[in-house]
Structures are given as structure tokens and as C-alpha cells.
Amino acid sequence: MTAGTLLVFSTIISSSLSFPTTAWPAKGEARKLSTHAAVNASFFDWQKDGQPAQWANSYPKTWDSEIVKYTQPSPSYLTTAGPGSVTPDGNLLIMGNTTNIRITDLATGNTTADFAVEGAELMNRMRSITAPSGGYSLIVTFQLDYENKTLQEYTLSLSGIPSSTPISREGGSTAFEAHPFSNDGRYFAAHRDEGRIYSLSDPDYALTLSRYTFDLIGADWSSDGATIATAGFDGVGKLWDAHTGTFIRDIYAGVNAWNVQFSLDGKHIATGGEDQTVRIYTTGGNFTSEPIATFDGFPDWVRSLEWSPKGDFLAGGGWDQVQVYSMAEERVVQKREGEAGSGQDASEVKDLVWLDGGRKIAYRVFAGLEVYNFDANLKYRWGRGEEDDFVVGVDYVQTWFLPEKGWAGGFDPDHAVRFWEFDAEA
Ligand SMILES: *[C@@H]1O[C@H](CO)[C@@H](O)[C@H](O)[C@H]1NC(C)=O
Ligand SMILES: *[C@@H]1O[C@H](CO)[C@@H](O)[C@H](O)[C@H]1NC(C)=O
């Protein structure tokens, strides 16, 4: 589950295990792709009362019509857009390449810090959160090699100055779709073969979730902070007591599990992964080992999952496809499917976000950010134009909504962060 109004999605993955088995082009190869699949009517578009969604006035918008654009510090690893993060209050933009971090004050556009991260060779992900002691905590992850992952926690002042030497810990980041921070912002989940829970305020605190035989990919905390759910490539989701690290139970999640998400009311938990199926289970005393509902038909991996704020809908995203399942109607009530199908470059749906109390949904596909407004049956898109190049394989994109500024945007796959005027709550 997500905390706060600003939804921050951290997104960098460098493990070769992360991808569906697709023939990806060589690293760094730039290509132009047709935008038709994204911009034209889809096979199944969003719809209301049988009428397909219409573009909102003046949409779709293309790159170079944004309000502001920041370019990533010169990337050395061309398939990596990011790592990047925006602080939860929307004040600071933190961008990295594989060795350096640059912090920008989004109010002034000024750089507040630009520094090499000690020992960093392949910094691959970052996340920021309001720190328990004030300011922000910034967690950056390195993939030194597959077996030896480390992460570092910097403390940043409100004005964007790193104010301490980082705390180093063993472990790597969970997948970008995971929600690794506890709701109270005090703990976060990481992995090093088995799962780990670390405390942001206490460098000596570490719980080991010890039943892992393979990487922990997904993680999510129950709203009350009592339980943490994890998903891994053993195809099994697991529930743990978040205070003691005690194993509670397994949840079957398919072949390779990618994602596990609690509904906000804590009553349900959903899983998704390689077998193109979303499974929904009850939690707590009412757990049954059979899912109470499933939906499938995704062209490939179910990569993203998000419960609506009230827990009445669950959205699943796969390759060029979003499905929205209604818990009340016990069926898929919306399906948006493009023409790309499985394995098409840059067509994987990422960063599903419910906005405006569940009246809108946002997601990334085809090098763009899209929003659908369910009530108005209108769709929005901010993405590359026909002539815009981007780096294929750079779909490690990230989305940020900044309600204080009325901005929407994120990390695009041409190594730029763009923000556009869009009031997600209007
Ligand atoms: C839709 O796609 C077709 C090719 O599939 C193309 O010929 C047509 O121009 C596109 N229409 C729009 C409005 O982009
Ligand atoms: C990362 O960016 C910095 C500039 O901010 C640059 O000096 C450094 O060489 C870059 N690192 C790599 C590995 O390209």
C-alpha cells in the first residue's frame, strides 16, 4: 500500500532476472518506434457505458511541452534511466547516474548538492522518505555483483544537503513496484538472498526473514505495520510478523512472483507474476489457501498491481495492458489493451497509481505517462512524439504527482525528468 498523497515509485532494476525473456536490443541502442499503439484507439480502450474514452482537450501531449525538464547526470549505463527520487513533500528531486548523485530544489531549480557516492560502481536504485528525525532519508542501492549487494542511507536536510556520512547495510532493493517502507516511515524491507528489515532510525536494527531461497522481489506492509508480505522467485508470497520477523504463512503466487499487495483495509492480499495471473486472497483469521478470486489473460508478466484507495478495485498491469477488477462485481470491469502484445519494447505497463480517491488511474506505457478519468471517460497522455528518440530497454521509469505544485511527471526513458501541469485531484 502507498502512503501519503505524493506517490513515489522507485524503479531501477539491473538484475537480468528482472525481465521477461524478450530479445532486448543492445544496451544503449536508440530507436524510434511507432506511437500508433499508444496514441491510436487500442484494441480495448478505457470505456464508460459502452463508449470508448476520448482524449481530454489538447491531449495527447508530447515531450518539449512540459513546464520543466531536468537531465540526468551523464549516464554511463545507457539502459538505466535514473535512479531518481522525489521527496514525499515534492521539494527535492534526486537524480543519479551509476556513481554520482545530484539534488535539485524543485522550488528554485537550483542544484543543492552534487557528489560522488563513495565506492559506488553500479548504483541502480534510490528511494527517499521523510526521516523520523526530520529532513529526509535517502536509500541508494548498488549492485556490486549479483551476490554482493549493498545499500546506503543518507540523511538530507530540508534544503537538500546531505548531512551525514551514509549508513551502509548489506542488501539490495526490492523491485520498483514494491512498497518497501512501513507506513510510519520507520522501517524498510530489503533483500540479501533472504529478506531483511532495517530501521531508518537505528543503524543496528536488522531482522532477517529467513525462509528465502531466492531473491525477494516484492514487499508490502499492512496498514497497521504488523505484517509484511513478500514475493520472490520461488513463486511463493510470504507473510511475516513485521516486529519479530517470524514467518506466518505461504501464499501461492505463480511461477515467479513479482508483486504482492495488501488492500488498504488489510482484508485482502493480491499477488502477480510470471504466470499472467492475479490472485486475491483473504488475510488474517479468514485466510484460505485457495485464492478467493483470480483474473488473467495478460499477454505476459503481471508486473504492476495496485488496490484502489477503498479496496474495492484492483488494477493489474502487464505488457500494454491494464485490467481493473471489481471486488463487488467479482469481474474485470475495465480492460485497456494496446496492439503491442507481449514482449514489445517499452510497452510494459509500469507505475500504476490510483489518484483522486480512485476516480482516476495513472500508469506508464510506451515511453509516456497516461491517466484515465473514470467519471469523465477522458484520457491523458504525456509522452514522446513520433520523432523523439529514447533508449530502448530504458523502461525503468518513475512517476511523481506533486499536488502542492499541481504537477505530474517523472523520469522518462531519454534520461530526463519532466513535469507537466496536471492537477490529479481536479
Ligand atoms: C492509427 O494507426 C494507423 C496505423 O495502424 C495509422 O495509419 C493512422 O494514421 C493512425 N491514426 C492516428 C490518428 O494516429
Ligand atoms: C556521473 O555523473 C557525474 C556528473 O554529475 C560525472 O562526473 C560522472 O563521470 C558520471 N559517472 C559516470 C560513471 O559516467
Ligand SMILES: *[C@@H]1O[C@H](CO)[C@@H](O)[C@H](O)[C@H]1NC(C)=O
Ligand atoms: C538559485 O540560483 C540562482 C542563480 O542561478 C541564484 O540567483 C539564487 O539566489 C538561487 N536561489 C537560492 C534559493 O539559492
Ligand SMILES: *[C@@H]1O[C@H](CO)[C@@H](O)[C@H](O)[C@H]1NC(C)=O
Ligand atoms: C562486497 O563488496 C564490498 C565492497 O566492494 C566488499 O568490501 C566486501 O568484501 C564484499 N563482500 C563479499 C561477501 O564479497
Ligand SMILES: *[C@@H]1O[C@H](CO)[C@@H](O)[C@H](O)[C@H]1NC(C)=O
Ligand atoms: C472470509 O472471506 C470471504 C471473502 O471475503 C467471505 O466471503 C467470508 O464470509 C469470510 N468468512 C468469515 C468467517 O469471515
